Amino acid sequence: MAENKPTEENDSLAVVVREHLTTELDRHIGKSQDRFRRFVQEQSQDDRPMRLPSNRFRGWVFSVTGAALAACLGFLMVGPRSAVPIQPAQRPTSSTRVDLPWIQQTADSQTYDGGTYIDANGNPVRVLHEMQWDRTRWFDQNQQLRAERVVPHDNVVYVKMKTY
Amino acid sequence: MEARNRQMTLTHESSDSTEALVLRAREKDADAFAELIGRYERTALAVGYSVLGNGENASDVVQEAFLRAWQRMSELKEPARFATWICGIVRNLAIDQCRRDKHRTLAIDFGGANALAACDQRSSPDPLHELSSREQQEIIAKALDSLDEISRPIVVLRYYEGLSSKEIGQILELSPQAVDMRLSRARQQLREMLAGSNAGS
Numbered sequence: 173m174a175e176n177k178p179t180e181e182n183d184s185l186a187v188v189v190r191e192h193l194t195t196e197l198d199r200h201i202g203k204s205q206d207r208f209r210r211f212v213q214e215q216s217q218d219d220r221p222m223r224l225p226s227n228r229f230r231g232w233v234f235s236v237t238g239a240a241l242a243a244c245l246g247f248l249m250v251g252p253r254s255a256v257p258i259q260p261a262q263r264p265t266s267s268t269r270v271d272l273p274w275i276q277q278t279a280d281s282q283t284y285d286g287g288t289y290i291d292a293n294g295n296p297v298r299v300l301h302e303m304q305w306d307r308t309r310w311f312d313q314n315q316q317l318r319a320e321r322v323v324p325h326d327n328v329v330y331v332k333m334k335t336y
Numbered sequence: 337m338e339a340r341n342r343q344m345t346l347t348h349e350s351s352d353s354t355e356a357l358v359l360r361a362r363e364k365d366a367d368a369f370a371e372l373i374g375r376y377e378r379t380a381l382a383v384g385y386s387v388l389g390n391g392e393n394a395s396d397v398v399q400e401a402f403l404r405a406w407q408r409m410s411e412l413k414e415p416a417r418f419a420t421w422i423c424g425i426v427r428n429l430a431i432d433q434c435r436r437d438k439h440r441t442l443a444i445d446f447g448g449a450n451a452l453a454a455c456d457q458r459s460s461p462d463p464l465h466e467l468s469s470r471e472q473q474e475i476i477a478k479a480l481d482s483l484d485e486i487s488r489p490i491v492v493l494r495y496y497e498g499l500s501s502k503e504i505g506q507i508l509e510l511s512p513q514a515v516d517m518r519l520s521r522a523r524q525q526l527r528e529m530l531a532g533s534n535a536g537s
Contacts, residue, residue, distance in 0.1 A: 185527055186495055192476040193496035197381045200395035204380070205373045207399045208406065212366045 242278065276309040288333065298331040358415035361406070369409075373402050376419055379507065382496045383423045386489035387430035389481045397433055401426040423507050427489075479529045487522035490515055 286299035304325040311318045354375070360368035380401060384394030405412075405422050412421050480488060486508070493504045501515040508515070 185523060185530070188476060188530070189480070189491065189526070190495045192473050192480075193382070193385070193492060195473060196391035196477070197378070197385055197394065197496060200381060200391055200398075201377055203395055204377050204399045204402045205370050208366075208370060208373055208402055211403055211406075 273310065273312070275311045276307075278307045280305045280307070286328070291330070296333045296335060298333055300329040300331060302327040302329060354418055355415040358409070358412065358418050362409045362412075362415075369402075369406055372418060372422075376422055377402075379419060379493065379497055379499075380422055380426045382492045383426045383489055383507070384430050385496075386480075386492040387427055387485075388433060389477060393433060393437075394430070397429045398426055401429050404429075417506075420507055420509065475530070479526050482529060483522050483525060486510070487518045487525075490518050491522050491526070494519060 281302060281304040283300055283302045286301050288296055288298055291297050302325075304327070306323040306325070307320060309318070309320045354372070357368045357372050357375075361372060377398065380398045381391075381394055384397045384401075385391060388394050388397065401422060405425055412418065480491065483491060489508060490504055490510075493499045493507065499507075501512040501519070504510070504515045505512045510518075
């Protein structure tokens, strides 16, 4: 290795070029290791099993999921009885009025965070959009009639936030 | 010289430990790969700089190159040639970066060599010693930039890393004789650019 070492390493040209390169490059030493460590750390976090949502959204997720599950179970309970197809001729027209016993009422709701705003008085408020669908189903076993009404509600709730 | 004192791992006597680190890194041993980064980051920076002519860009490219190397460790067939391999990745990424960067100019502003003339007018015994200001640094950067694609990394690896011709040859896949010849010509060219312009003025 020594046979090819430069003999000119301390001449003026070498000193000037070395000084320039040192100024230009030495400050970047260590960045690659730092980035690599961050990369590995991020990768290991990505490889972890899926986690539950954060506390902030956990309540909403569970309530929406629960409502959906309840609606599905309710529908399954009456499903077999309404499995018989309804003939077009039997369907009530708009002018036909029939009194059917209701068999199921469900309420599905979904709430999502609309962000934080400052109200007219300068107070910070959290805006929550609450969407709800009230479903009522009727069914007449004798006449094989089925009806459903869906009433949507869209509420906006302002929650005053604490200021410190 | 600091770079000289650093133990080079390109040589045969220390290539075993590099091989061992590479083999561990292949098994996704992050500490081993971090050790490899520590060993070869300077060399990689030198190669990146020799293509890009800019320390910031070279650093970005080197960081990206090491991440790619980590993800493609299985493709390295000869662990002892890690330095050559990583420098090849750096060089390819740097060339890609150059292609993307349309604003980069390879033209040399010879007017900047006036700084050398100013140095000489102060009757310095060697005007090259006077090159310290930022402006003068830019002159050196441009002078380096004027070298051809093969000579530039040779000069940078020699003067920044203090590598021997053999070590440079291993990285750039050149013979030591070719390295010496290129280096000699490059030195002559640099001298002419930095000092010769002084005589012209």
